[in-house]
Amino acid sequence: xxxxxxxxxxxxxxxxxxxxxxxxxxxxxxxxxxxxxxxxxxxxxxxxxxxxxxxxxxxxxxxxxxxxxxxxxxxxxxxxxxxxxxxxxxxxxxxxxxxxxxxxxxxxxxxxxxxxxxxxxxxxxxxxxxxxxxxxxxxxxxxxxxxxxxxxxxxxxxxxxxxxxxxxxx
Numbered sequence: 001x002x003x004x005x006x007x008x009x010x011x012x013x014x015x016x017x018x019x020x021x022x023x024x025x026x027x028x029x030x031x032x033x034x035x036x037x038x039x040x041x042x043x044x045x046x047x048x049x050x051x052x053x054x055x056x057x058x059x060x061x062x063x064x065x066x067x068x069x070x071x072x073x074x075x076x077x078x079x080x081x082x083x084x085x086x087x088x089x090x091x092x093x094x095x096x097x098x099x100x101x102x103x104x105x106x107x108x109x110x111x112x113x114x115x116x117x118x119x120x121x122x123x124x125x126x127x128x129x130x131x132x133x134x135x136x137x138x139x140x141x142x143x144x145x146x147x148x149x150x151x152x153x154x155x156x157x158x159x160x161x162x163x164x165x166x167x168x169x170x
């Protein structure tokens with residue numbers, strides 16, 4: 001953050017409450033396969049994103065709103081309109097491979113920042129899903145990144161096609 005940067009700041013007490021709420025949210029999500037904590041009424045679906053800490057190497061999990069764009073999952077690194085990027089985005093920039101939990105499914109993904117053209121296409125959908133994103137962008141001087149998570153496929157394509165055709169997905 002540079003001197004004079006605009007954006008909300010969080011004090012230590014608020015940050016501590018936010019960490020506790022995040023841990024509780026993730027625990028409830030996992031215990032129920034996403035039936036509890038898998039959506040925010042009036043906003044949209046929630047996934048759990050697990051990254052490796054860029055400084056500690058420890059796993060860090062956060063619940064985040066998302067939507068699907070084809071096979072990709074789209075997130076907003078808003079950090080509530082603060083002047084700094086969220087830690088999860090800094091972790092993904094250092095190591096773009098992560099894990100997401102969507103309902104009771106766990107996927108390995110690779111993250112990247114949306115190009116300006118992609119952001120131009122995706123941002124209106126994100127604001128439609130959660131109008132607070134527009135207000136966050138207006139409160140901060142930083143450009144809020146749109147993050148695209150692309151599933152990594154660990155098995156050969158032809159094996160997946162056989163399995164999907166058996167399941168009626170092709």
